[in-house]
Amino acid sequence: MKSLNPPLLVALNKLSFQRNIPTCFVKNISGVAYTFSRHGKVTDVLKKETQSYDEKKLGPSQVLVSFLASTIGTTDLAFIRGMGKLDGSSSIKLPWVAGLEGVAEVVATGNQVKSVGVGDRIIPFGFAIGAWREHGIFSESQVVPISKSVKLEYASLASGGPCVAYRLLEDFVHLSPGDVVIQNCGTGAVGLSVAQIGKAKGLRVISVIQERGNYGPTVERLKAWGNDIVVSHRYVGTFAMRRLLEDLPPPKLALNGAGGPTATELARLLGKGGTMITYGNASRKPFSIPTGIFTTNDISLRGFSMLSWLQSKSESDVKKMLQSVTQMMENDQLKFWIERKKLEELEVALQALSRPQQERRIVLVTKKGEMYLSG
Amino acid sequence: MKSLNPPLLVALNKLSFQRNIPTCFVKNISGVAYTFSRHGKVTDVLKKETQSYDEKKLGPSQVLVSFLASTIGTTDLAFIRGMGKLDGSSSIKLPWVAGLEGVAEVVATGNQVKSVGVGDRIIPFGFAIGAWREHGIFSESQVVPISKSVKLEYASLASGGPCVAYRLLEDFVHLSPGDVVIQNCGTGAVGLSVAQIGKAKGLRVISVIQERGNYGPTVERLKAWGNDIVVSHRYVGTFAMRRLLEDLPPPKLALNGAGGPTATELARLLGKGGTMITYGNASRKPFSIPTGIFTTNDISLRGFSMLSWLQSKSESDVKKMLQSVTQMMENDQLKFWIERKKLEELEVALQALSRPQQERRIVLVTKKGEMYLSG
Structure with a gap:
């Protein structure tokens, strides 16, 4: 894995087109992000960058969040490799931030944001939210608030498998x-x-x-x-x-x-x-x-494809699903076998992932996330 | 193909249990029927019998009919062979009359029969109606009256492929x-x-x-x-x-x-x-x-299975479907490429069926049916 090579602003400007990231960046909040600008073998194409966000430039309906934890699994790797035409892959334009599922905390909100406030714990929902990073900007409609009582590691993967399972048992x-x-x-x-x-x-x-x-x-x-x-x-x-x-x-x-x-x-x-x-x-x-x-x-x-489901449903359907799933986690009805790694040590996590008979789900925890886990 | 061997009454009594054929048989009307008492190669197991019916013993809700024409196709042969677990095959008990689709004329009715009368042209509907014979007894609920303007050869196959096609385009x-x-x-x-x-x-x-x-x-x-x-x-x-x-x-x-x-x-x-x-x-x-x-x-x-469909639908649904199909035949919107054979010359028909590139659908016509065709 190489460190950030291409001009930072070019890459970030491209991202901004996709994500409504403000086009002017001041080193207000900055942190690690793992991006890839072409599909390929994960250790070849993934780059560790520093991304900076100026919260003053936040759009009126946007929220700036700090990720606390995200998951790393075979689907994340397939997404980076560009293999098997991962559902929805055609809707992203490289470069992109890796990581499909995670949990974050709101650190700033645009002046029209009503459903979440600073300090709230949220799950960003949608395809390829770019969870392997410390900070990110999402539109208010993309984030679902969840209870802080939900175990952080479980919350980090709630928007993936558990939501698919919920729909499979609910819709057919x-x-x-x-x-x-x-x-x-x-x-x-x-x-x-x-x-x-x-x-x-x-x-x-x-x-x-x-x-x-x-x-x-x-x-x-x-x-x-x-x-x-x-x-x-x-x-x-x-x-x-x-x-x-x-x-x-x-x-x-x-x-x-x-x-x-x-x-x-x-x-x-x-x-x-x-x-x-x-x-x-x-x-x-x-x-x-x-x-x-x-x-x-x-x-x-x-x-069943979650992407197709999302395209046909409203925000309140998404919210209901995620809140049901996280409620079950809170009630100890839905749990996973977890192994924690630090986000900044992604290479170590990737090695762990490739161990034979790796059964524990690996969760990447950010520095901010660690504070909650130790607290 | 051998002529009738086993004691006639034993075979017919078994049939009567299945079909509500009166248990006492007098030679009032008699005619040819092709039956099989075990599954196997068609020319080995099919037997040409004479079956007799006493119309005086007809049940109050039964109709005695004379077949006019029936079809002969690969499904009929598969049914006799017992191959491929033809849908519904498990519901018949041998011996049974061969032939899955045909058209007939009512020759006598039980005293409670209201929907059809003597002289009406009908299509018996259900699985394995036993169409390769000159006469048969059905319950009133099994027969659907159709217009005499429908070409006899087309009517003989209406209850097969055309009804399946009708459902496939209608129901899904x-x-x-x-x-x-x-x-x-x-x-x-x-x-x-x-x-x-x-x-x-x-x-x-x-x-x-x-x-x-x-x-x-x-x-x-x-x-x-x-x-x-x-x-x-x-x-x-x-x-x-x-x-x-x-x-x-x-x-x-x-x-x-x-x-x-x-x-x-x-x-x-x-x-x-x-x-x-x-x-x-x-x-x-x-x-x-x-x-x-x-x-x-x-x-x-x-x-889609017609048998499952029949089990879930009412007589009026069946009637509506058959009348739609035969109406299209009458309007020249639904036709087939036909080759006529005589029912009594089934062996000739079987040979024709096995010709390479046999594209015309073979229809077996009874003596009574021939009267209408020549008339």
Whole structure:
């Protein structure tokens, strides 16, 4: 990773076009930001910059925030690499700040801002908010205030997987307590959230996960966090799996974040009239569909994209969702297995991320964020 | 094909349990029926029997009919073979009469029958009505009266492909004149009906067909019958196909009767938010789905089965559908390329069916049916 090379003002002016950052910069508040000006291998293209903001130049409907924590995961890396046409990627123009999810504190507001005030804790919401930085400017409509009682590390990832899980369980199928939901990617942020939100709703969640070295402890942890049944990708296509499901109502909803063979199996295991939603493709593989599931089992296959959802919904829908999710975090109904790193030590965090069997979600904490954690 | 071997009454008593055929049979009306008592190769298992009906023993809500014509196609053969778990096959108990679609004339009615009378032309509706016979008994609720002006050969197949096509265009997506529908199996009974019903609705229909020896004339015929564009299965996945579609609104609805690679291509060609309905699988192959169509294009994949539809709808819905379809036949908006054979010469018809590039739909005509055709 190189330090900031290109003329700072050129880069920042380009950013300002995207983000309504005031075009004049005074060293009022300055801090670290990780940006990339071309897609590629993360350690090649990511640059550590210093970005400065003059709060006096804040637009009337804008808020200046200090990030407290943000997450770092495979989706962030894919976004930087420009791989797999990450949903919405076409809407950004490089250079851009990396990091898709984070939590921040309001440090200044434009004179027309009403819904948040200085000192409020907020989550910026939208595609590619640029969370790997110390400060940022957003429009008032992009930030959702949340309670300070929400654990900072959890709040930093609330706008990602938990919100997708919330929508997947809310928007497609009418689910009642006792209904069965089956999913792959059980260890992902969406999968973990589905199990926990599902448990809170009284659903029975069955997760398929990859069978790796630490499979046994992972299964136990997933069960402790809401899953009724956890099976390996090797088991899901077997006759034994069908026997296992015989004791339950037929699954009404399947959630596919992986593609590949497990997606096919989920579709096969759905009950008559069931629905499978594809929200991601961790395996980068297509999946095969036996046509009989349509003609004899009346299955629907649909898709979910948070970006499309955002485009069709109002600010109050976004607010309601984020507040529901963070409320669950506050109530200890939605948690994650976290490993903290310092934002300024991103290289160390990237190394941790690439460890085999890294199961803890890595959270990058800013200097300001650390104050809250130690306080 | 062997002639009737097992004791007639045993076979007919089993049938009566299924169909409410009176349990006492007197030789009042008798005629040919092709039955099978096990699944297998059609020429091995199909038997030509004589079945007799006593109209005096007709139940109060039953009608005795004489078949005039029925169709013979690949679905009929698959049904006899017991292959591919033909939708609803599990609901029949052998022995059974072959033939899935036909048209008949009422010759006697039970004393409570009100909606049809002697001499009326009707279409029996339901799964496996047993159309390859001269006479049959149905409940009043199973028969739909149609106009005698409908060409007999067309009426004989109205309850099959045309009704499926009618539902596919009616039930899933709101279609307005100018909207684009894309389908595979363009030469099948459903595909031909989709093009013609689609044309009547002002839709633009694009059909993918197998490229065979008589490809050129087939394309011309399909275009004359309502298709806007006809392309080969080799062409559909090419860049040229995408270019071709650029001049049209993005397809809203795709209809998949084939599975395999063309099904994947149809799903890819759908516009944002589009729907693909699978109603059959002529290729007997699953199809592959790139997950991106769900996450970036918000495609829905659904299925249609006439049997499930029937189970959820009322007699008046069935009547409305069949009368719409036959009305279109009467108005010359829905036609088929027909080759007539005599019901009693089923073996000749089967040979014709297996000819390479047999494009005309074969219709089996009974002796009584011939009277109307010559008259």
